[in-house]
Amino acid sequence: MTLRGTTVPHAAGFVAGDRPRIVTAHFDDPEAHRLSRYEELGGYQGLRKALDSTPAEVHSVIRDATVLGRGGAGFPAGVKWGFCPEGVWPRYLVVNGDESEPGTYKDRLLMELDPHQLIEGALIACYAVGLTQCFLYVRGEMALAQERIATALNEAYAAGYVGRNIMGTDFSVDVVLHWGAGAYVVGEETALIESLEGKRGMPRLKPPYFPAAIGLYGQPTIVNNVETLSNMPWIMNHGAEAYRAIGTESSPGTRMVAVSGHVKRPGVYEIVNGSTTFRDLIYGEDMCGGIREDRELKAFVPGGGSAPWFLPEQLDIPFEGRQASAAGSMLGSGAVIVMDETTDIPRAALSLTHFYAHESCGKCTPCREGGTWLERIMTRIVDGYGTERDLQLLTEVGQSICPGAFPHAADSSRGLEAVPFPYRMNTICFVGPSAYAPVNSALTLFPEEFEARVRRDEGVPVAAPGRESRV
Amino acid sequence: MTDHFTPANLDLAHEIIGRYPVKRSAMIPLLHLAQEQDGWVTEDAMRQIAELVEVTPAEVLGTCSFYEMFKRQPVGRFLINICGTLSCQLMGAEDLIHHAEQTLGITSGDTTPDGLFTLAVAECQAACTEAPCLQVNYRHRYKVTPADFDDLVEELRRQAGEGEGPDPQSPETAGVPRHGVLSVARQHIPAERAAGPSSPTTNQGPPVWMPPPDAEEPK
Ligand SMILES: Cc1cc2nc3c(=O)[nH]c(=O)nc-3n(C[C@H](O)[C@H](O)[C@H](O)COP(=O)(O)O)c2cc1C
Numbered sequence: 190m191t192l193r194g195t196t197v198p199h200a201a202g203f204v205a206g207d208r209p210r211i212v213t214a215h216f217d218d219p220e221a222h223r224l225s226r227y228e229e230l231g232g233y234q235g236l237r238k239a240l241d242s243t244p245a246e247v248h249s250v251i252r253d254a255t256v257l258g259r260g261g262a263g264f265p266a267g268v269k270w271g272f273c274p275e276g277v278w279p280r281y282l283v284v285n286g287d288e289s290e291p292g293t294y295k296d297r298l299l300m301e302l303d304p305h306q307l308i309e310g311a312l313i314a315c316y317a318v319g320l321t322q323c324f325l326y327v328r329g330e331m332a333l334a335q336e337r338i339a340t341a342l343n344e345a346y347a348a349g350y351v352g353r354n355i356m357g358t359d360f361s362v363d364v365v366l367h368w369g370a371g372a373y374v375v376g377e378e379t380a381l382i383e384s385l386e387g388k389r390g391m392p393r394l395k396p397p398y399f400p401a402a403i404g405l406y407g408q409p410t411i412v413n414n415v416e417t418l419s420n421m422p423w424i425m426n427h428g429a430e431a432y433r434a435i436g437t438e439s440s441p442g443t444r445m446v447a448v449s450g451h452v453k454r455p456g457v458y459e460i461v462n463g464s465t466t467f468r469d470l471i472y473g474e475d476m477c478g479g480i481r482e483d484r485e486l487k488a489f490v491p492g493g494g495s496a497p498w499f500l501p502e503q504l505d506i507p508f509e510g511r512q513a514s515a516a517g518s519m520l521g522s523g524a525v526i527v528m529d530e531t532t533d534i535p536r537a538a539l540s541l542t543h544f545y546a547h548e549s550c551g552k553c554t555p556c557r558e559g560g561t562w563l564e565r566i567m568t569r570i571v572d573g574y575g576t577e578r579d580l581q582l583l584t585e586v587g588q589s590i591c592p593g594a595f596p597h598a599a600d601s602s603r604g605l606e607a608v609p610f611p612y613r614m615n616t617i618c619f620v621g622p623s624a625y626a627p628v629n630s631a632l633t634l635f636p637e638e639f640e641a642r643v644r645r646d647e648g649v650p651v652a653a654p655g656r657e658s659r660v
Numbered sequence: 661m662t663d664h665f666t667p668a669n670l671d672l673a674h675e676i677i678g679r680y681p682v683k684r685s686a687m688i689p690l691l692h693l694a695q696e697q698d699g700w701v702t703e704d705a706m707r708q709i710a711e712l713v714e715v716t717p718a719e720v721l722g723t724c725s726f727y728e729m730f731k732r733q734p735v736g737r738f739l740i741n742i743c744g745t746l747s748c749q750l751m752g753a754e755d756l757i758h759h760a761e762q763t764l765g766i767t768s769g770d771t772t773p774d775g776l777f778t779l780a781v782a783e784c785q786a787a788c789t790e791a792p793c794l795q796v797n798y799r800h801r802y803k804v805t806p807a808d809f810d811d812l813v814e815e816l817r818r819q820a821g822e823g824e825g826p827d828p829q830s831p832e833t834a835g836v837p838r839h840g841v842l843s844v845a846r847q848h849i850p851a852e853r854a855a856g857p858s859s860p861t862t863n864q865g866p867p868v869w870m871p872p873p874d875a876e877e878p879k
């Protein structure tokens with residue numbers, strides 16, 4: 190391991206299969222983050238194409254392409270761009286680079302390896318919707334991404350791609366690099382805006398549901414994910430038709446998915462949207478190549494730490510939103526976490542519950558108190574001090590956060606049917622229910638592991654002194 | 661007027677504030693700047709930031725205390741955050757944390773007596789496929805084994821023995837900048853290229869490149 194402050198290379202994470210590449214097309218080129226190289230690779234031509242058309246024409250290309258938001262909710266970008274109220278100016282763009290959902294690893298790569306692609310995408314959005322200032326909000330804990338973007342912006346300003354009279358036209362917009370300071374919930378778009386206003390990063394009450402109506406400083410604001418915007422240059426260069434030719438009718442294009450945990454080749458893969466299945470991804474020879482040491486798959490998280498878990502019987506579900514919801518979960522932020530047969534399920538669930546309890550902003554009681562309760566109860570169960578009553582208590586606390594049937598996958602071996610996504614919630618944002626999601630998945634799909642623990646069956650792990658769970 | 665920032669940093673602070681339509685938006689970047697100058701965020705720094713962005717010191721503390729990265733007491737020169745979230749946990753993070761505590765002789769949350777290392781168990785670092793991972797002053801290390809950890813500590817000790825460490829203004833220097841220095845490259849918007857901030861308080865109508873609403877094509 191060599192120590193070099195700014196030039197730590199990425200561990201190889203991608204296996205370039207024979208698949209279309211849109212946003213990761215430059216990832217094999219270690220110089221692509223520099224402007225000169227990016228220009229050689231055809232950079233800023235998408236912006237030039239946009240500037241040769243009217244804003245309305247650019248907007249309609251993006252609308253026709255149907256770019257589903259990659260931040261988690263999957264809302265089409267072109268439609269969202271149309272939500273800005275008429276006659277209210279100025280309008281802002283906020284780029285969401287706060288990536289911190291457990292398992293998610295793609296936006297950081299896009300920012301580090303191809304920052305100009307993101308800047309170009311953001312400028313295309315600004316031009317199409319009339320946004321006059323862009324704030325590029327990068328997660329605080331990403332020093333290298335901040336460096337790459339700062340350098341890229343400096344180069345782009347000098348070359349006339351950003352700032353006043355871009356490429357000699359009367360299109361003018363500043364792109365300001367802004368960086369966070371460590372708070373998961375700031376990834377939620379209204380919390381992101383609060384944070385950008387210099388406040389505590391707490392989500393705003395809804396409605397309004399979209400910051401496009403009332404956002405930064407109360408003005409119309411488009412918030413888009415890094416990966417969403419990184420698609421824009423390709424679409425301008427190749428057209429909406431070409432984009433829709435990849436993927437399926439309801440989920441066109443590609444998407445980036447990080448697969449971590451117990452697979453042979455964990456990595457970040459750009460997959461064809463809508464048709465690629467979880468089996469292709471986890472077992473495909475050109476992707477993860479199966480479970481490590483050819484063990485059995487026990488369960489997997491299909492869409493980031495907030496998503497209810499899937500079992501091997503859900504492997505043939507494709508990356509398509511409606512099918513994932515019907516099966517009891519969501520695609521979320523493109524993060525698959527794979528657990529093999531050796532996984533201690535209650536312990537795995539505790540790790541995630543701890544995360545969400547820790548990251549609660551404290552604005553709503555069910556999340557602030559409930560998350561902490563879930564974490565404490567789970568801790569004593571995992572450490573070997575839980576009781577039968579605790580299992581029921583977990584459900585009761587969960588119900589106070591998100592009442593009603595909580596979504597989960599089907600388990601046909603036990604005659605269990607799926608409860609479709611989404612759930613009802615008593616909280617302002619998804620952090621509260623996310624604390625319960627792993628508990629519910631683990632309790633519903635693997636009840637015997639909890640029962641064995643509270644019965645203190647022989648052979649069930651009990652924490653040794655000094656090795657209790659770190660929560 | 662509180663006089664905490666160095667003259668060079670005060671210039672930087674004004675430059676940063678000038679990019680935002682509302683001064684208060686510069687608060688988090690300025691807190692980072694204070695942490696870069698001092699290694700942590702002092703009360704004096706918060707007072708001066710309050711003056712600079714025209715809010716009360718309590719409001720600065722309110723924002724500062726919400727965010728994990730702002731340390732309101734001194735920490736070690738190297739902050740080692742070991743990820744404990746699921747992807748890393750599945751790949752052995754708990755053993756790595758245990759090993760790190762043994763090696764450094766402290767429990768997580770503490771600082772070594774020589775002031776070199778602060779150890780913490782952290783949340784997901786967006787490097788899930790390279791588990792288990794850690795960050796030294798927010799710079800990643802991937803697939804870290806206990807032996808790698810020991811090498812890292814050795815290396816950082818050696819680096820510390822060689823003096824102040826890399827110049828934060830020079831991206832080419834090898835080594836890990838001390839705690840507080842985040843990005844070693846800064847954005848700089850040249851005055852002649854700047855479009856300028858868009859003030860939310862005056863509705864000046866659509867920007868010049870947008871055709872007026874009646875000229876737009878029917879939807
Ligand atoms: C708790 C929470 C955390 C979120 N974190 C992120 C994030 O880190 N990055 C992101 O792009 N979106 C995140 N989102 C989704 C954003 O609120 C928002 O939907 C998204 O940035 C919109 O961009 P898109 O339409 O391009 O996907 C989060 C949402 C919630 C509820």
Ligand code: SF4
Pocket residue numbers: 374391392548549550551552553554556557616617618619620621622
């Ligand atoms: S659900 Fe949790 S994180 Fe979200 S607003 Fe409520 S308290 Fe804050």
